[in-house]
Amino acid sequence: MVNIQRVAKEAGVSVATVSRVLHDQNTVTAKTRLKVEETIQKLNYQPSMLGRNLRKSESRLLLVLIPEISNPFYFDIIKGIESFAISHNYNILLCETDSSPERENIYFDLVKAKMADGIISMDPAVNVEALLDLAENHAIIQCSEYMIEKEIPYVTIDNEAAAYRAVKHLIKIGNKKIAFINSNQKYLYARQRNKGYQKALEEHGIPVREEYIFHTEHLGFEYGQQAAKKILNLNDRPTALFAVSDLLAIGALKEISACGLHVPDDMAVVGFDKIEFSNMTNPALTTISQPMYKMGTIAVEMLIKKLKGEKVESVILDHELVIREST
Amino acid sequence: MVNIQRVAKEAGVSVATVSRVLHDQNTVTAKTRLKVEETIQKLNYQPSMLGRNLRKSESRLLLVLIPEISNPFYFDIIKGIESFAISHNYNILLCETDSSPERENIYFDLVKAKMADGIISMDPAVNVEALLDLAENHAIIQCSEYMIEKEIPYVTIDNEAAAYRAVKHLIKIGNKKIAFINSNQKYLYARQRNKGYQKALEEHGIPVREEYIFHTEHLGFEYGQQAAKKILNLNDRPTALFAVSDLLAIGALKEISACGLHVPDDMAVVGFDKIEFSNMTNPALTTISQPMYKMGTIAVEMLIKKLKGEKVESVILDHELVIREST
DNA sequence: CTGAAAGCGCTAACAT
DNA sequence: ATGTTAGCGCTTTCAG
Numbered sequence: 223m224v225n226i227q228r229v230a231k232e233a234g235v236s237v238a239t240v241s242r243v244l245h246d247q248n249t250v251t252a253k254t255r256l257k258v259e260e261t262i263q264k265l266n267y268q269p270s271m272l273g274r275n276l277r278k279s280e281s282r283l284l285l286v287l288i289p290e291i292s293n294p295f296y297f298d299i300i301k302g303i304e305s306f307a308i309s310h311n312y313n314i315l316l317c318e319t320d321s322s323p324e325r326e327n328i329y330f331d332l333v334k335a336k337m338a339d340g341i342i343s344m345d346p347a348v349n350v351e352a353l354l355d356l357a358e359n360h361a362i363i364q365c366s367e368y369m370i371e372k373e374i375p376y377v378t379i380d381n382e383a384a385a386y387r388a389v390k391h392l393i394k395i396g397n398k399k400i401a402f403i404n405s406n407q408k409y410l411y412a413r414q415r416n417k418g419y420q421k422a423l424e425e426h427g428i429p430v431r432e433e434y435i436f437h438t439e440h441l442g443f444e445y446g447q448q449a450a451k452k453i454l455n456l457n458d459r460p461t462a463l464f465a466v467s468d469l470l471a472i473g474a475l476k477e478i479s480a481c482g483l484h485v486p487d488d489m490a491v492v493g494f495d496k497i498e499f500s501n502m503t504n505p506a507l508t509t510i511s512q513p514m515y516k517m518g519t520i521a522v523e524m525l526i527k528k529l530k531g532e533k534v535e536s537v538i539l540d541h542e543l544v545i546r547e548s549t
Numbered sequence: 550m551v552n553i554q555r556v557a558k559e560a561g562v563s564v565a566t567v568s569r570v571l572h573d574q575n576t577v578t579a580k581t582r583l584k585v586e587e588t589i590q591k592l593n594y595q596p597s598m599l600g601r602n603l604r605k606s607e608s609r610l611l612l613v614l615i616p617e618i619s620n621p622f623y624f625d626i627i628k629g630i631e632s633f634a635i636s637h638n639y640n641i642l643l644c645e646t647d648s649s650p651e652r653e654n655i656y657f658d659l660v661k662a663k664m665a666d667g668i669i670s671m672d673p674a675v676n677v678e679a680l681l682d683l684a685e686n687h688a689i690i691q692c693s694e695y696m697i698e699k700e701i702p703y704v705t706i707d708n709e710a711a712a713y714r715a716v717k718h719l720i721k722i723g724n725k726k727i728a729f730i731n732s733n734q735k736y737l738y739a740r741q742r743n744k745g746y747q748k749a750l751e752e753h754g755i756p757v758r759e760e761y762i763f764h765t766e767h768l769g770f771e772y773g774q775q776a777a778k779k780i781l782n783l784n785d786r787p788t789a790l791f792a793v794s795d796l797l798a799i800g801a802l803k804e805i806s807a808c809g810l811h812v813p814d815d816m817a818v819v820g821f822d823k824i825e826f827s828n829m830t831n832p833a834l835t836t837i838s839q840p841m842y843k844m845g846t847i848a849v850e851m852l853i854k855k856l857k858g859e860k861v862e863s864v865i866l867d868h869e870l871v872i873r874e875s876t
Numbered sequence: 877c878t879g880a881a882a883g884c885g886c887t888a889a890c891a892t
Numbered sequence: 893a894t895g896t897t898a899g900c901g902c903t904t905t906c907a908g
Contacts, residue, residue: 272902
């Protein structure tokens with residue numbers, strides 16, 4: 223392996239000068255610079271980041287914690303994160319936690335061991351204690367999910383307002399019996415969306431019926447199917463349903479048509495997230511769209527600021543209702 | 550930051566002893582070990598990987614190159630890679646190349662700069678020259694895609710046999726006019742699957758009709774839709790279609806039902822990959838399943854072997870035909 | 877404008 | 893069983 227010493231010797235200069243050339247410092251004569259650059263070419267020298275990292279005590283690696291790599295909700299966020307990070311000379315380590323504390327710990331340890339500089343956490347099931355603990359000495363940003371009253375900066379949308387908007391849309395087009403497929407209430411976003419659901423109903427004088435509200439353990443097609451099955455078996459069958467995730471809504475769509483019913487005539491359906499699939503279903507899904515890509519870029523921007531020691535403020539972004547064929 | 554020196558001083562031993570305790574070497578007295586362990590606890594010492602990495606000249610980071618993070622084809626492969634890697638103390642840097650050479654180069658440079666130890670390439674559009682060049686001095690494995698006659702080890706399935714199997718199934722259930730949605734022939738897998746398609750037809754005395762073969766630039770729903778549109782407009786309309794990717798097949802499904810036609814009665818459809826979503830379509834998609842997870846674990850296993858300097862052999866895995874409602 | 881040298885935190889060969 | 897020490901490759905301060 224050819225190192226900086228070797229280049230210096232070959233070019234007849236000191237390692238300091240090679241380093242200066244490498245970093246575009248103007249304190250080098252054109253002539254010296256040329257000589258060094260030629261030598262670098264000739265020897266095909268590539269500076270090792272290992273040395274650099276140790277010296278500067280940084281890794282330029284950022285961790286992104288997500289529960290499941292296959293959840294399409296994260297795709298565009300990750301794209302945003304990646305593009306911003308790369309353009310600022312950071313790399314992204316995508317970490318699938320499976321919402322398991324052990325798995326999470328591996329990644330937390332990576333930061334403690336200086337193998338990564340900071341974390342963007344998108345796992346709603348993250349171990350809060352551990353995260354807060356880590357945040358004392360390390361740069362951490364939460365994306366999409368967050369903790370009220372805690373000092374970890376976050377970027378998110380207004381979940382309550384978004385759910386309210388979705389349900390209000392269902393009411394406007396004539397539905398009064400609206401089922402709600404929510405995920406586990408231990409997640410803040412689930413509680414907030416539940417609030418939005420209830421608020422919309424109450425505002426229109428529609429009583430909230432507990433038997434219309436369902437909770438799923440995970441976000442996946444099959445959980446949507448199961449919930450839909452229960453909804454369809456209800457005595458006083460709802461005419462519409464709102465699911466907190468497109469995945470759940472798509473599963474429900476499948477179940478509804480499997481029962482020979484028609485969307486939206488027999489049952490209107492609204493999802494959440496506007497994942498790409500949601501336009502491929504039959505009928506195409508009405509859903510809430512979040513500015514994913516932007517959320518990603520903002521999250522890294524905040525993280526990099528934090529890494530520099532700057533003060534960062536949390537951000538709440540706008541959402542949109544995308545009306546398609548399912549309502 | 551508390552370092553090994555500090556621990557050594559505090560515990561009244563040498564840094565070597567601390568290092569020995571850290572690495573579970575038995576050459577340390579129980580008493581000394583205890584003292585050191587207590588000190589580590591007390592100071593909350595966490596060894597820095599930066600120092601370790603420089604010293605050992607390794608990063609324990611593996612790159613996984615994929616064209617698109619959102620392509621479900623890769624999900625289980627990645628899961629397999631991750632679990633095997635983590636259990637062997639490696640971490641995975643998932644790299645989205647967008648099939649762009651510039652983007653790819655960023656990652657190749659990461660390896661050259663010793664920031665990563667090796668690469669698993671799954672990008673069929675990878676810059677072959679650059680990859681072969683890199684492979685001269687670095688550990689590289691190809692997964693799913695590969696190069697014939699080149700020395701980079703790979704793990705894959707028999708694409709020709711799989712396509713042959715799919716088309717033969719369509720013939721068996723009574724189809725003679727079978728359209729084929731392939732991706733760009735510049736990819737080896739596309740050429741191999743094309744061979745399988747032709748072989749099945751020829752074996753049953755069915756002439757290969759050029760107008761039944763379509764090529765898409767990318768693998769995405771919308772490309773499948775477009776191709777299906779053309780197929781449906783054909784004078785002598787096919788009664789079945791085989792797509793080289795579930796994504797394409799699902800797009801086709803959407804288009805077919807949008808035209809008021811019925812699958813499988815008017816048009817039987819077979820996909821490829823058995824992505825999760827392929828079971829959520831209406832009707833559920835018949836498809837070819839590859840042992841993704843296993844492919845992933847084998848790929849890392851090969852890479853780690855290579856890193857150790859061992860000789861590795863390429864592997865070809867089995868596939869399966871999963872018959873569902875679309876045929 | 878350039879060079880010498882310290883040192884980032886760790887491992888491991890060698891010495892005791 | 894434990895300590896001493898060189899050195900991984902780099903950046904940066906200080907001197908000249």
